[in-house]
Amino acid sequence: MDIFEKCRNFTAAEEYQERGLYPYFVPISENHGPRVVMDGREMIMIGSNNYLGLTKDPRVQEAAIKAIEQYGTSCSGSRFLNGTYEMHMQLEEKLARFVNKEAAQVFSTGYQTNAGAISTLVEKKTIIITDKTNHASIFDGVFLGSALNPRVTVKRYLHNNMDDLQRVLEAVNPDLPKIIVTDGVFSMEGDLVKLPRMVELCQKYQVGLYLDDAHALGVVGKTGRGTMEHYDLWDEVDIVMCTFSKSFASLGGFVAGKKEVINYIKHFSRQLIFSAAIPPANTAAVIKALEIIEEEPEHVQRLQEIGAKMRREFQAMGFDTGESETPIVPLLVRDFDKTFGLWRALFEAGIYTNAVVAPAVPPDRSLLRTSYMATHTDDDLDRVLETCKKIGKQMGII
Ligand SMILES: Cc1ncc(COP(=O)(O)O)c(C=O)c1O
Structure with a gap:
């Protein structure tokens, strides 16, 4: 049996490409934040996670450039051995403070x-x-x-359903460690996790x-400190x-919590120890983005206002936006081909969205994911709304 047979048999992507309906890996040739150039045309970008628009903020760009000049383009090794720079430690301290935790550990993605x-x-x-x-x-x-631990038990509960979570918790052995x-x-x-009930449980x-x-x-959160x-x-x-890679305008990630927990992760995580450290430019970009978020709350406020406007307007037109409470506003289409069709029609009208179908979501929740940036102009947002209304009606979605 040829191991590559399944690759030859996979033709779905080409089929959708031939029909002009393939919505993935679309190359961007210019990025101006809320506007991008694709296929030689300027498009309104409502398919990015650059929520605060900071990837194009000159202060963030300058911080990244300076870091390259000072420290080079790569850390050339893992945090564990030769790849820890003072700026990583500085960032970890700032992040821990930002989320009100004792300590933080940065990873490369x-x-x-x-x-x-x-x-x-x-563990076991x-x-x-x-x-x-x-x-x-x-x-x-x-x-x-x-x-790694074959005796671990994994339990799933229905999406954001705290009754189902309780059902799971009642059925498991109370003496074993649980997370x-x-x-x-x-x-x-x-949509937002139902945190108060989850915390009670x-x-x-x-x-x-x-x-x-x-x-x-x-x-989310008044000053952008998130769900907590x-x-x-x-x-x-x-x-x-x-x-x-979202509000912080860079690449990398972090985890924060009690000192001893972070210290344990730091010394035992293979993903940290056996992978190169986040490069200087990315680190400096996050430090600057974090400073901007802390010092200029207007960006978070603007983003939240835009999210509220888009949810309200889409709902008024008859789009189903699910349970969204944020600037991620799904347009539920609930049909695979129709989702791709809506994506294509909007693309042709100069609007870039994300088509999300199974297995990323259940088949009956196929959707166009729209997401907004604090830097979108009111004119662009109004054009998005008008275009979606026109095409949504033509396609019988609203
Ligand atoms: C909820 C969530 N967690 C983690 C990640 C992974 O982050 P990254 O893409 O920066 O590696 C993503 C990114 O898509 C995400 O949406």
Whole structure:
């Protein structure tokens, strides 16, 4: 049997390309933040996670350039051996303060942060309890943790359903170590975890809580400190993680919590120890982005206002925006081909969105994911709304 047979048999991508309906790996030739150039045309970008628009902030760009001049383009090794720079330590201190935790550990990507922190924390008989729709990097951390510790038990509960979570908690052995892992803001539909009830359950059943705030820091909470700030529940969350590839305008990620927990992850995570450190430019960009978020709350406020406007207007037109409470506003289409069709029609009209279909979401929740930046202009947003209304009606979606 030829191992490559499945590759030859995979033709779906080409088929959609031939029909002009393939929405993935579309190259960008110029990036101006809320506007990009694709296929030789300027487009309004509503498919990015650059929530605060800071990737194009001159201060962030300058910090990255200076870091390259001073320290070079790579750390050329792992944090563990030769790749720890003073700026990494400085960033970790700032991040821990930002999220109100004792300590933080930076990883080279958000994906590695989840894979590393989760797989390192679980041991022999741990019970990991996860929302069914958590991000893939959480699941990969869970899979890795269970592969390394075959007696780990993994339980999933229905999306954001606290009754189902309670059902799971009641059924598991109370004497074994347990951890709940959840997104703070769910990445595809922009809904918020029901943290108050989850915290009550954690306390009742003595479960640790791990919160992935990748789409929440810089986005929710009055000053952008995420889900914990939104609900004013800080100490109740044991571990919070976030990536730098969204509000923080860079690449990398971190996990924060009690000193001893972070110290353990630091010394045992293979994803940290056996992978090169986040480069100087990326580190300096996050430090500057964090300073801007702390000193200029108007960016977070503007983003939240834009999110509220877009949800309100889309709902008024008849679009189904699910349970979104954030600037991630899904347009639920619930049909695979129609989702690709809507994506293409908007693309032709100069608007770039993300088509999200199974297996990323259940088949009956195929959607266009739209997401906004603090730097979008009102004119661009109005054009998005008008165009979506016109095309949505033509296609019978609204
Ligand atoms: C909820 C969530 N966690 C983790 C990650 C991984 O972060 P990164 O893409 O920066 O590696 C993402 C990114 O898509 C995410 O959406």
